[in-house]
Amino acid sequence: xxxxxxxxHVRSSVLLMFVFVFTICVxxxxxxxxxxxxxxxxxxxxxQEEKTPVINKANEDGELKxxxxxxxxxxxxxxxxxxxxxxxxxxxxxxxxxxxxxxLVKDPLxxxxxxxxxxxxxxxxxxxxxxxxxxxxxxxxxARVSVRNFFTNIKMPVRFFNCIFQGNMKDAGTELARFAIxxxxxxxxxxxxxxxxxxxxxxxxxxxxxxxxxKMNSGIYIVWPFLGPSTVRDTVGLAxxxxxxxxxxxxxxxxxxxxxxxxxxxDTVNDVSIDKGQTYESITKPAIDPYIALQxxxxxxxxxxxxx
Amino acid sequence: xxxxxxxxxxxxxxxxxxxxxPLLWAGEPGKLLMETIDKGFAIxxxxxxxxxxxxxxxxxxxxxxxxxxxxxxxxxxxxxxQHWKNRTPEEKKEFVELFTTIMKDAYIGKTDTYSGEKVVxxxxxxxxxxxxxxxxxxxxKGTEISVNYNxxxxxxxxxxxxxxxxxxxxxxxxxxQFNNILIKSSYKELVQKIKEKKS
Numbered sequence: 001x002x003x004x005x006x007x008x009h010v011r012s013s014v015l016l017m018f019v020f021v022f023t024i025c026v027x028x029x030x031x032x033x034x035x036x037x038x039x040x041x042x043x044x045x046x047x048q049e050e051k052t053p054v055i056n057k058a059n060e061d062g063e064l065k066x067x068x069x070x071x072x073x074x075x076x077x078x079x080x081x082x083x084x085x086x087x088x089x090x091x092x093x094x095x096x097x098x099x100x101x102x103x104l105v106k107d108p109l110x111x112x113x114x115x116x117x118x119x120x121x122x123x124x125x126x127x128x129x130x131x132x133x134x135x136x137x138x139x140x141x142x143a144r145v146s147v148r149n150f151f152t153n154i155k156m157p158v159r160f161f162n163c164i165f166q167g168n169m170k171d172a173g174t175e176l177a178r179f180a181i182x183x184x185x186x187x188x189x190x191x192x193x194x195x196x197x198x199x200x201x202x203x204x205x206x207x208x209x210x211x212x213x214x215k216m217n218s219g220i221y222i223v224w225p226f227l228g229p230s231t232v233r234d235t236v237g238l239a240x241x242x243x244x245x246x247x248x249x250x251x252x253x254x255x256x257x258x259x260x261x262x263x264x265x266x267d268t269v270n271d272v273s274i275d276k277g278q279t280y281e282s283i284t285k286p287a288i289d290p291y292i293a294l295q296x297x298x299x300x301x302x303x304x305x306x307x308x
Numbered sequence: 309x310x311x312x313x314x315x316x317x318x319x320x321x322x323x324x325x326x327x328x329x330p331l332l333w334a335g336e337p338g339k340l341l342m343e344t345i346d347k348g349f350a351i352x353x354x355x356x357x358x359x360x361x362x363x364x365x366x367x368x369x370x371x372x373x374x375x376x377x378x379x380x381x382x383x384x385x386x387x388x389x390q391h392w393k394n395r396t397p398e399e400k401k402e403f404v405e406l407f408t409t410i411m412k413d414a415y416i417g418k419t420d421t422y423s424g425e426k427v428v429x430x431x432x433x434x435x436x437x438x439x440x441x442x443x444x445x446x447x448x449k450g451t452e453i454s455v456n457y458n459x460x461x462x463x464x465x466x467x468x469x470x471x472x473x474x475x476x477x478x479x480x481x482x483x484x485q486f487n488n489i490l491i492k493s494s495y496k497e498l499v500q501k502i503k504e505k506k507s
Contacts, residue, residue: 141449145449145450192450195450196450274449274451282414282418283476283481285414286410286413286414286415287481287485288410288482288485288486288489288498288501288502288505289485289488289489289501292484292485292488293481293482293484293485295484296476296480296481296484296485297476297481300475300476300477300480300481301474301475301476303475304474304475304476305475
């Protein structure tokens with residue numbers, strides 16, 4: 001295939017983006033190390049968090065710790081406002097706070113975000129849902145799960161490299177072994193014998209987590225058309241994951257933009273057809289304010305994934 | 309010699325017992341939770357309650373079987389957060405009723421699509437007053453959903469005050485919503501909004 005002149009620019013810009021992301025990562029890490037210990041957003045100052053028992057899941061051996069402060073909120077508030085003497089204890093206290101009450105992500109773009117949320121909600125109900133309902137009635141579930149396995153297997157580099165970036169060599173090894181098993185015994189990834197026979201679990205790692213582990217703040221909350229809830233950090237993460245995703249390289253080199261988009265759309269619809277629709281609806285349907293419910297669920301879920 | 313053999317055998321026996329017994333006796337909160345979940349599954353699997361026309365009856369039975377393990381007073385209190393203490397006793401009572409209905413409407417209906425999901429306990433932590441039971445739901449597609457139950461020890465036994473699904477705390481989720489509404493509008497308007505949702 002002949003490479004047009006214009007494409008060279010695109011390729012070098014992808015490279016540049018990588019360098020850029022990496023620099024941000026390093027800068028953030030060094031700045032964070034120097035200055036304040038407050039890592040994840042602002043420490044929430046709402047007094048009701050004192051009532052919530054704090055579950056510390058940080059320890060790897062699954063040891064749980066309940067810190068229940070039954071004292072008056074005045075007492076604990078004092079603790080919160082004490083100037084940050086960065087002793088080990090203080091840091092631990094702040095971490096606990098973050099866990100008990102996920103700091104509400106900053107949302108200065110709320111009017112815009114709400115508009116996009118409404119758009120996405122309509123798009124989901126009137127466009128995506130009919131598509132996957134039709135798709136579900138045509139394709140049996142087993143086949144859909146196989147298609148998902150296939151895409152999951154192809155996207156291995158995303159998980160593999162992020163495991164490495166997060167310094168988790170063991171999980172990276174597992175991912176490599178999974179890829180080797182599923183690509184061969186699993187017939188090009190359509191089946192998942194690595195899990196069913198060898199009990200090797202998949203490790204969902206993304207670039208957003210990597211950035212978070214390198215102490216980048218989540219930044220403000222953003223809702224993207226079709227893609228849904230995100231933050232500044234996770235948006236950069238999405239770009240990073242796209243760069244690590246072989247599918248985007250395949251579409252870039254071998255497919256026209258329409259085919260590439262079709263590929264992506266198929267993957268997404270197939271995903272939604274298996275379980276995503278339920279997840280989305282179970283969050284927004286019983287909610288009093290679906291926008292906030294989804295935002296809060298997104299932020300809480302991300303915090304869990306980053307801690308894993 | 310014989311004496312030594314006997315003592316060592318005894319020693320080994322006691323050691324094995326000590327290792328095994330926690331496995332045999334799941335802690336009380338976890339046991340209670342699993343009993344309730346099994347009760348729920350039994351109702352869902354009951355052939356005499358299957359089918360479209362039995363939906364209401366089945367939901368009623370399920371609610372009767374499951375709701376006692378939830379501490380709706382505590383859940384409502386936590387969901388309202390710092391706004392709880394400014395409420396009059398009547399308002400509190402009304403709010404608990406409203407919140408209970410939200411929970412009921414939202415989650416009992418979910419069980420209509422039950423298709424052989426299983427629940428297993430992953431781990432269990434407890435002290436005198438609080439316990440966390442980590443479970444996972446395994447769907448028939450092999451997907452695993454982590455669900456943690458936070459429970460507290462009340463005079464009436466262990467009860468659930470929060471459910472955390474994939475890291476998302478149910479109570480915190482509603483607290484965010486209520487807080488957000490109460491920043492802009494009064495408590496009356498919040499109640500109005502919940503009532504609109506109900507109908």
